[in-house]
Amino acid sequence: MRTSDVFELLRDGRPRTRAQLAEETGMARSTVAARVDTLLRMGLVAPVGGARSTGGRPPSLIALNPAARVVAGVDVGATHAVAALTDLGGTVLGERRAELDVADGPEVVLGWVTAVVGELLVEARRPVADLAAIGLGLPGPVEHSTGRPINPPIMPGWDRYDVPAHLQRTYAVPVLVDNDVNIMALGERGAFLPDVDDLIFVKVATGIGAGIISGSRLQRGAQGTAGDLGHVRVSSGKSVMCRCGNEGCLEAIAAGPALAGALAGGGVAVDSTAGVVKLVRAGNGSAVQEVRRAGRDIGEVLATMVNLMNPSVVVIGGRLADAGEHLLAGIREVVYQRSLPLATEHLRIVASKAGAQAGVLGAATMAAEHVLSPEAIEAASLNLA
Incomplete structure (x- = not known):
């Protein structure tokens, strides 16, 4: 039985005595005591008082210590960025937001990330040594195993850029990178x-993508492109060219810029996703119709995903989701019509x-999960041996 096995029991936050841990694991008390002592030296658990005594001195209770270390979570969008510092339990200790164009390139964007993480550490009065990991979400395809963006369409200068190495010049910690919708899925579920x-x-915004959690695990696929539903061909997209070079992609007819373009072509003064949302909220009939149509197109693709994945919940996020029930109504209409009744x-x-x-919380969650993973716990315990 490993140190990480004992730690996994304590991750739920419920205090336990060494005797209770021995009973739950089936390990000898001496072995449990040794594993707990290792975790105490790592700072990942801490005494939290005494249990009820059955005679003599009451046994001490041991519980997860989420304040032991901190992680940084960063969500980089097409035109914005959000960074947060959290403890290992997800409590936000500080946050920064900025209007930042990802097209400015990795040196500019990651320079901002490096500076802001340092500011957040100072603000929270935590030394750099307390930083355990950094999680980062980017608005494009990412090879999660290396943290490198791969041919991202709206990120000039980022293709195969070594994002972890850039941040590790300043912070000698693990850096985990994923696409933005995957971390949004983690953030929504965790919170x-x-x-x-x-x-x-x-996520329905400048692009359209999906983060898939199945059996409690985020599913990235073989190369990290699982959930890229924006480039699935839809029946109403015939002859419409997508920026990926293909014809009829969902993104080309149902993402924010596509809706703004369709409305502008009909004489409505709008040039952005935010503008579309504003029109819908103001009750503009043309905008409402376009958003509901987009919902039906998205629903066409989601109906297939529902049949394949059988989720309990489909969450709609991103800037266009701010248009409210009109988008959801279109999606529901088609999904419930075309998916199997049992699904x-x-x-x-x-x-x-x-x-x-969602994104920044998910990025922090991704970082914390890495720090608290059995592999990381075992590696840290060996370093103490």
Whole structure:
């Protein structure tokens, strides 16, 4: 039985005595005591008082110590960035936001990340040595195993750029990089749907993508492109060219810029996703119709995903989701019509509750999960031996 096995029991936050840990693991008390002592030296657990005594001195209780280390989570979008510092339990200790164009390139964007992480550490009065990992989300395809963006369409200068190495020049910690919708799925689930094991998070903004959680695990696929539903061909997209070079992609007819373009072509003064949302909220009939149509197109692709993945919940997020029920109504209309009855019997299709926080919370979660993984715990315990 490894140190990480004992730690996994304590991750739920419930205090236990050494005797209770021995009973739950089936390990000898002396072995449990040794594993707990290792975790205490690592700072990942701490005494939290005494249990009820059955005679003599009460036994001490041991519990997870989320304040032992901190992680940084960063969500980089097409035109914005959010960074947060959290403890290992996800409590936000500080946050920064900036209007930042990812097209300015990795040196500019990652320079901002490096500076802001340092500012957040100072603000939280935590030394750099307390930083355990950095999680980063980017608005394009990412090879998660290396942290390198791969042919990202809206990120000039980023192709195969070594993002972890850049940040590790300043912070000698693990750097985990993923695409933005994957971390949004992690953030939404961690904050609002912790008991949901099968979930699809759909981001509808400048592009369209999905983060897939199945069996409690984020599914990235062989090369990290799982969930790229924006480039699935849809029936109403015939003859419409997509920026990827193909014809009829969902993104080319249902993402924010496509809707703005369609409205502008009809004489409505709008040039952005935010502008479309503003029109919908103001009750503009043309904008409402376009958003509902986009919902039906998205629903066409999601109906297939629902049949394949059988999620409990589909969460709709991203800037276009701010248009509210009109987008959701279009999606629900087609998903419930075209998916198998058993797949939709208990299916919920809901708007994101995490909203703009989903990405940064998910990036921090990704970093913390790495720090607290059995592999990381075992490696750290060996270093103490």
